[in-house]
Amino acid sequence: MLLQVLQDALFAAIAAVGFAAISNPPKKAYLLCALIAAAGHSSRYLLMNSSLFDIHIVSASAIAAFIVGTLAVLLSPYGKMPAETCLFPSLLPMIPGIYAYKAFGGLMMCLSHGVENEFNHYFYLFAGNGLTCIFILLAMTVGGTLPIFFFKNISFQATR
Amino acid sequence: MSAINQSIYANAGVRECEYREKSSIKEICLFLAEYSAWLLGSGATSIRLERNVHRMAKAMGCMAEMTILPRHIHITVCRTDHTDIYTYIIATHPMPISFDINTRLSRLSWKMADDHLTLTDAKKQFEEIIHTPPTSQHAVLFLASLANAAFCRLFTGDWAAVGVVFISTLIGFYLKQLLTHLKVDTRLIFIICAFISSVVASSACLFSFGHTPDVAVGTSVLYLVPGIPFLNSFSDMLNGHYICAFGRFVHAAILTCCLSLGLCGGMLVMNLSMF
Numbered sequence: 001m002l003l004q005v006l007q008d009a010l011f012a013a014i015a016a017v018g019f020a021a022i023s024n025p026p027k028k029a030y031l032l033c034a035l036i037a038a039a040g041h042s043s044r045y046l047l048m049n050s051s052l053f054d055i056h057i058v059s060a061s062a063i064a065a066f067i068v069g070t071l072a073v074l075l076s077p078y079g080k081m082p083a084e085t086c087l088f089p090s091l092l093p094m095i096p097g098i099y100a101y102k103a104f105g106g107l108m109m110c111l112s113h114g115v116e117n118e119f120n121h122y123f124y125l126f127a128g129n130g131l132t133c134i135f136i137l138l139a140m141t142v143g144g145t146l147p148i149f150f151f152k153n154i155s156f157q158a159t160r
Numbered sequence: 161m162s163a164i165n166q167s168i169y170a171n172a173g174v175r176e177c178e179y180r181e182k183s184s185i186k187e188i189c190l191f192l193a194e195y196s197a198w199l200l201g202s203g204a205t206s207i208r209l210e211r212n213v214h215r216m217a218k219a220m221g222c223m224a225e226m227t228i229l230p231r232h233i234h235i236t237v238c239r240t241d242h243t244d245i246y247t248y249i250i251a252t253h254p255m256p257i258s259f260d261i262n263t264r265l266s267r268l269s270w271k272m273a274d275d276h277l278t279l280t281d282a283k284k285q286f287e288e289i290i291h292t293p294p295t296s297q298h299a300v301l302f303l304a305s306l307a308n309a310a311f312c313r314l315f316t317g318d319w320a321a322v323g324v325v326f327i328s329t330l331i332g333f334y335l336k337q338l339l340t341h342l343k344v345d346t347r348l349i350f351i352i353c354a355f356i357s358s359v360v361a362s363s364a365c366l367f368s369f370g371h372t373p374d375v376a377v378g379t380s381v382l383y384l385v386p387g388i389p390f391l392n393s394f395s396d397m398l399n400g401h402y403i404c405a406f407g408r409f410v411h412a413a414i415l416t417c418c419l420s421l422g423l424c425g426g427m428l429v430m431n432l433s434m435f
Contacts, residue, residue, distance in 0.1 A: 011310040018307020021300045023203065023388055024258035041314070081263040082208060088391050089259075093314065097385035098378055104420035141394035156211055159266040160274065 001050065005042045012041030012093045020089030028079035029086055036075065036090040040068035044094060058135045061094055065143030073147045077158040083148050091144055096136040103130035183279040188220055189237035189246040191283060195265065196226065196233045198290055201253035202261040203388055206401040209233075212269040216282075219273040230407025256294065256340075257388050264289045297337055304383050305329040312379040320370025321379075324361055328380040332357030336384075347418045354381040354422025355429075362430035377432060384419040386412040 016037030017030050025033065044064035047055045055063070072087035079086075106126030113119050148155040192213055199209050206228045217224035217237060227234040231252055238245040268285055271277050277285070309326035317325065332353040339349045361380030364373035393408035427433065 008314065011313045014310035015307045015314065018303040018305070018310065019383070019387065020259075021295055021303040021307075022257075022383075024256065024260050024294050026260045026263050029259065029263075080267065081259070082204075082266050084205060084208070084395075085259040085263050088388050091391060092387040093311065095385055095387040095390065097382040097387075098315070100385065100416045101381070101420040101423055104417055105424060108420075108424055137390055137394055141391055141398065144391075145395055145398055156208075157270075159263060160270040 004049075005046055008045040009038035009042035013038040015093040016090050019092040023089060025085055025089060026079065026081055029081060029089070032072075032075050032079060032086045033089045036068055036071045036086055037093055039071060040064045040090055041093050043067050057132070058139050061136045062139035062143040064094065065091060065140040066146060069144040069147035070151075072144075073151045073155045073158075077154060080159055082159055083155040087144055087148075091140055094136075094140055096133045099129045099133035099136065103127075103133055106130075183220070185222065185237055185239060185244040185246045187279060188217070188222055189224075189235060189248050191279060191286070192216060192224055192237060193233065193235045193248045193250040195268075195286060196235060197250045197253045198255075198286075199262065199265045200228065200233060201255045202265070203257035203259065203392065204262050204265075205392055205395045205399070206404050207395070207399045208262075208266065212266055215269045216272045219276070220279065228401055228404045230404055230411065258292070258294065260295075261289060261292055264292065301330065301333050301337065304333050308379065308383045311382050312375060315375050315379050317372045317375035317379060318370040321364060321372045321376035324364040324369055324373075324376045325380050328357045328360035328376075329383050331360055332380070333383060347414060350384055350415050350418035351422040351425070354384055354419040355426045356422075357381050357384075358423045358426030359430060362426065362432055365432060366430065377427065381419050381423050384415070386415045389415070 013034035016033045020030060020033045041064065044057075044060045047053045047060035047063060048057060053060075068090050069083075069087055072090060073083045076083045076086050103126050106122050106124075106129060109122035110119055110126060113122055195216070196209055196213055199212060200206075204212075209228060210226060213224050213226060213235070221240060222237050223240055224235060224237045226236075232249055233252060234247070234249045236245065236247040265286075268282065268289065271285070272282055305326050308329040309322045312322050312325040335356055336349055336353045339352065340346075357380045358377055361377045362373075364370060364376040370376075389408050389412035393405045393412060395405075396402075396408060397405035
């Protein structure tokens with residue numbers, strides 16, 4: 001289990017650095033993004049897959065995003081950058097992209113299948129994936145943003 | 161009221177006199193509007209934009225109020241005694257998300273508040289910031305491909321799938337950079353890149369590379385998922401900026417639909433099924 005968690009942390013760090021590069025962060029942010037994403041994503045992996053917790057992806061994403069948010073707020077003043085600069089790229093590996101496009105795929109299949117049973121099946125896939133996607137996003141944003149408000153003095157003065 | 165706000169208010173009167181002599185309210189408003197257009201364009205959340213602009217306005221002895229819309233900002237700046245008021249509507253600056261510019265513009269707002277920068281100096285620094293060169297395109301291409309390949313591994317793809325995703329992302333992302341340079345419509349870019357990436361990744365299924373070709377196809381387009389706009393939209397929603405939140409969400413949802421269209425097209429051509 002430990003090896004899997006470490007592997008998850010490593011690949012999440014690589015993913016965060018790569019996706020962060022697309023949004024042109026300051027150079028100092030890369031290392032912080034890698035560390036924070038590794039901590040956040042591996043926590044989610046542990047929460048979802050460990051027999052001790054076995055939590056649903058939505059709740060696990062909220063808790064992991066809270067960890068990411070707290071670390072981003074506490075570490076961003078060291079690089080003199082807004083918390084979002086570390087927070088958002090670190091959350092990117094947790095974005096439910098597969099749920100998002102599967103929801104759209106389900107919708108497309110609904111349109112091309114008129115028979116009730118088939119339509120219901122694809123509508124179920126559309127609704128299931130769509131709802132999961134929206135709730136993961138909501139949980140992630142709430143979890144990630146709460147620390148910014150809990151530590152307002154730190155987060156809005158990080159660039160001072 | 162925090163100590164910082166108190167000190168800002170205490171200095172506001174003195175600075176107002178200085179700014180009244182040196183800068184007209186019109187100049188201040190136009191500068192703050194331009195600043196807002198760039199900050200929102202660089203991918204800042206609405207709450208950060210509001211706080212930065214309020215901070216800068218107070219530092220210049222003024223008050224500023226804004227309506228933040230997805231593509232426009234309506235800003236009104238007035239003297240603290242309401243003797244002089246100026247309103248301006250500016251379109252947000254269309255640009256790729258840049259946390260570097262976001263960070264440096266946020267620092268500028270604190271410099272104005274703490275170091276008492278004059279408007280002329282602030283304008284000079286602002287000009288320098290907006291000309292910040294973006295990260296090297298080649299570096300971004302390589303890192304994004306590596307990131308998507310790592311993503312494939314996170315979704316339990318085997319090493320063959322990781323390799324296929326790296327190559328499909330490299331091709332798709334290069335095409336995205338090329339088409340963006342040619343100023344092709346963003347939605348069309350998303351459809352084309354998702355189509356090409358999914359077709360290339362489908363080779364894992366076609367030639368039976370590894371044991372998880374379905375993961376390769378599924379993750380090959382994830383570099384296109386508009387993660388930052390999604391996060392910004394939910395962040396704005398939590399802060400009560402519902403119109404801006406809705407606008408950003410719709411924009412992100414449209415881009416997701418476009419990438420799904422491209423993916424569906426690619427899978428259809430390669431005779432694969434999503435479910």
